[in-house]
Amino acid sequence: MAARRASRTCLEEVRVRDLALLEGVDVTLAPGLNVLSGETGEGKSLLLTAIQLLLGARARKGLVRSGCDEAIIEGRFRIAPGHLVGVTDLVDETADEVCLRRVVTTEGQSRAYLDGGLCPVGMLGRIGEHLVDVHGQRHSLLRAADQRAVLDRFGETEAGGTETAAARWAELWGALTEVRERRARLEEDEAGRLERLDYLRFQIRELDEAAPQVGEESELETRVRRLEAGSELDSVLGDAASTLSDRDEALGETCARLARRLLDTGAADSGDLAAIAERLQSLGIEAEDLGRECGSQRDLVDRDPAALDRAEMRLNLLRHLARRHRTEPDALADRLQALKAEAAEHGGEGDPSDELRVRERSLLRDLTEAGRTLWEARRVASRKLERALRPALKELRMERARLRVRVAPDEWPARFDVDGASADGPGPVSFLVAANPGEPEQPLEQVASGGETARILLALKGALAGAHRIPLLIFDEIDAGVGGRVGVAFGRRIAHIARHHQVLVVTHLPQVAAFAERHLLVRKEVKRGRTRTQVVVLEDTAREAELAAMLGGAGDGAAADRAAREQARALIQEAAS
Numbered sequence: 001m002a003a004r005r006a007s008r009t010c011l012e013e014v015r016v017r018d019l020a021l022l023e024g025v026d027v028t029l030a031p032g033l034n035v036l037s038g039e040t041g042e043g044k045s046l047l048l049t050a051i052q053l054l055l056g057a058r059a060r061k062g063l064v065r066s067g068c069d070e071a072i073i074e075g076r077f078r079i080a081p082g083h084l085v086g087v088t089d090l091v092d093e094t095a096d097e098v099c100l101r102r103v104v105t106t107e108g109q110s111r112a113y114l115d116g117g118l119c120p121v122g123m124l125g126r127i128g129e130h131l132v133d134v135h136g137q138r139h140s141l142l143r144a145a146d147q148r149a150v151l152d153r154f155g156e157t158e159a160g161g162t163e164t165a166a167a168r169w170a171e172l173w174g175a176l177t178e179v180r181e182r183r184a185r186l187e188e189d190e191a192g193r194l195e196r197l198d199y200l201r202f203q204i205r206e207l208d209e210a211a212p213q214v215g216e217e218s219e220l221e222t223r224v225r226r227l228e229a230g231s232e233l234d235s236v237l238g239d240a241a242s243t244l245s246d247r248d249e250a251l252g253e254t255c256a257r258l259a260r261r262l263l264d265t266g267a268a269d270s271g272d273l274a275a276i277a278e279r280l281q282s283l284g285i286e287a288e289d290l291g292r293e294c295g296s297q298r299d300l301v302d303r304d305p306a307a308l309d310r311a312e313m314r315l316n317l318l319r320h321l322a323r324r325h326r327t328e329p330d331a332l333a334d335r336l337q338a339l340k341a342e343a344a345e346h347g348g349e350g351d352p353s354d355e356l357r358v359r360e361r362s363l364l365r366d367l368t369e370a371g372r373t374l375w376e377a378r379r380v381a382s383r384k385l386e387r388a389l390r391p392a393l394k395e396l397r398m399e400r401a402r403l404r405v406r407v408a409p410d411e412w413p414a415r416f417d418v419d420g421a422s423a424d425g426p427g428p429v430s431f432l433v434a435a436n437p438g439e440p441e442q443p444l445e446q447v448a449s450g451g452e453t454a455r456i457l458l459a460l461k462g463a464l465a466g467a468h469r470i471p472l473l474i475f476d477e478i479d480a481g482v483g484g485r486v487g488v489a490f491g492r493r494i495a496h497i498a499r500h501h502q503v504l505v506v507t508h509l510p511q512v513a514a515f516a517e518r519h520l521l522v523r524k525e526v527k528r529g530r531t532r533t534q535v536v537v538l539e540d541t542a543r544e545a546e547l548a549a550m551l552g553g554a555g556d557g558a559a560a561d562r563a564a565r566e567q568a569r570a571l572i573q574e575a576a577s
Contacts (some may be wrong), residue, residue: 009080009131009471010502012097016050017072018065019104021524021533028537030518033498036506036535037513037546038522043533044506047522048134048476051075053102053110055132056125061108071104077131083471084130091115091127100124133470135457135478147444148429150464151405155381158388162381165374166425172370173423176363179356186353193346200343203325204336212318212332220315227308237298245291252291255284368416371426378407378429385463392459395489402434403456404441431460454478455486462493465500473497475505479512487511491575510550514571519543544568 010031016022021043038044053059054075064071077098084091084098091098091114101113102124112121155162245252259280267273318329325335382405393401408427421427432441435452447453458478479490491512497503498517507513519538524531538546547568548561 008502009083010078011051011075011132011472011504012078013074013076014047014051014054015072015074016047018068019050019053019063019071019073020046020065021531022046022050023065023530023532025533025535027520027535028518029502029504031502032517033495033515034502034504034518034520035513035516036504036520036522037508037550042522042524044522045476046533047535048474048506051132051474052134053104054100054124055128056112056121056123059102059104059108059110061106063104063108064106069106073102073104075100080471084127098127100127129470131470132472132474134474134476135461143445144428144430145424147405147431148424150460151378151381151385151407151429153469154385154388154464155377158381158384162374162377165370165377169367169370169374169425170423172363172367173421176360176367176418177423179360179363183353183356183360186356190353197343197346200339200346204339204343207321207332207336207339210317210321210332212321212329212336214330214333217315217318217329220311220318223311224308224315227311237294241291241295241298243291244287244294250287250291252284252287255280255287259284364418367418367421371416371418371421372412375407375409375412375426378425381405382407382429388463389459392462392493393455396455396459396493397486397489398435398452398455398459400437401452401456402441403444403459404432406430406432454480454482455490458490458493462496465497470501472502472504475503475507477506477508479505479507479509482509488514488571488574491515495575508550510547510568510571513547513550514568514575519546521546544572547571 008031011029013029014025014027016025016027018024025047027047036044036047049057049063050073053063054073077100079096079098081096095115099113099115101116102110102121103113104110110121112119112124114123114127152162152166156164242250244250259277262273262277262280318332321332322329325332327335385405386403389403393399393403407429416426418426431444433444433447433452433456434441435447435456444453444456447456461473475494479487482490487509488511490509491514494503494505494512495515498515505512513519521536521538521542522533523536524533526532544565545568548564551564551567
């Protein structure tokens with residue numbers, strides 16, 4: 001037992017400086033059961049506040065001791081091999097201890113340190129989740145999620161396979177959720193794809209009907225200009241043709257005749273006159289050719305007013321399409337080919353979500369099978385847990401109480417509806433209690449009596465001690481409302497838990513304090529006009545005296561004090577037996 005306890009994770013030391021009345025407190029804890037006692041208002045809650053700050057709790061104004069600038073809390077944990085593996089890269093997984101430090105200012109601001117290095121405050125909380133679990137009379141086992149989690153841990157330890165089945169369910173549930181989300185996105189995308197394809201087809205049809213050609217805009221612009229100037233062109237070209245070649249006195253004929261006359265004089269055989277004659281002949285030929293060309297162009301002039309309307313409409317259509325497609329008219333043909341290519345990509349055969357539907361059906365089958373496996377494992381674990389709780393409840397004088405762990409559904413359905421399940425399993429887990437015969441079962445969180453709640457929760461903790469993975473359990477007056485007759489049993493159950501965990505319990509019950517491996521007394525003192533809280537380790541006679549005081553014997557006379565001392569010694573002997 002000693003070797004096993006030496007190798008487990010525990011909080012070895014807490015140092016507090018200038019936290020309210022805790023001026024300078026160093027506390028060394030035993031690996032087993034540590035008891036914290038003291039009168040109300042002496043400062044027990046301050047020490048718990050210090051530990052919670054060390055584990056990432058939110059800081060606030062008013063925590064720093066008057067006259068000081070900051071409060072400092074330090075904690076040193078011995079770490080069992082592998083306990084913090086995967087928690088954070090900031091922790092050396094091979095280290096055998098971790099040191100946490102929190103500094104709080106008067107303004108409620110704070111800094112956090114891990115092994116001497118600055119770290120986010122949230123990192124302390126992340127590490128703390130793996131190190132310490134704080135329980136009051138209304139603690140985490142009253143939450144449905146925690147009830148389910150502890151049942152699975154108990155089932156994995158005592159029955160086997162519960163956490164494995166829960167992990168398999170969670171894995172499949174996550175996969176199903178992802179597939180459904182992807183399919184929803186694809187179906188949304190598919191609607192968009194079809195809408196886009198429909199628009200593409202409209203654009204293609206529009207451009208196909210227009211059949212734009214490269215260079216067509218320029219040709220149309222020229223044609224429109226000619227059509228707009230049709231009558232004037234007819235007149236000008238006609239006059240030009242007539243002047244140049246069509247009549248007897250045309251320029252071409254005149255130049256030819258003058259050239260012949262010049263040559264006929266005989267003086268133009270050579271020299272400048274010969275050159276003039278040659279140029280007159282050439283001019284005549286050019287005039288004849290130009291006149292015929294003007295005549296040909298005149299024949300091409302469209303004198304139909306409707307042709308102008310058609311050309312303008314075509315030109316306007318091309319420019320309208322170019323604006324719609326944000327391009328130039330000459331690029332419309334290329335745009336048409338690009339639209340056809342995109343439409344081919346969007347118009348593939350088959351629904352892209354078909355594969356996901358097949359995967360979803362497969363996951364639903366696997367989930368149904370995994371759900372039944374988990375449900376059956378939890379049912380087995382629930383019966384084992386109920387049996388494990390009976391002797392604990394009997395020891396705590398609740399032998400007539402009935403605690404049932406309900407695993408829903410009560411019967412596995414012929415057709416399982418996964419939509420009625422959750423990521424936590426096919427149905428909820430709840431702890432139901434009937435504290436007295438004839439009373440109906442109620443959810444654990446609705447049990448009215450504080451003493452009954454404390455005993456039930458302690459019984460649960462005892463049954464789950466081997467399954468609970470957090471090394472340090474802190475019980476903050478969980479025994480409130482518990483009478484002296486149950487106190488010894490209460491202490492014995494806490495001592496049982498301390499076989500598996502380090503325990504720090506704040507108590508007013510001497511019957512619980514008697515089981516302490518280390519008894520810490522919190523008390524105030526006034527020194528140089530300032531009040532401060534001390535935490536001292538009680539040994540032997542000092543411990544007997546504190547237990548006697550807790551029994552109510554101190555200060556009631558010598559006889560009463562002796563009786564209380566004897567009773568205190570008896571409690572210590574009974575706890576040790």
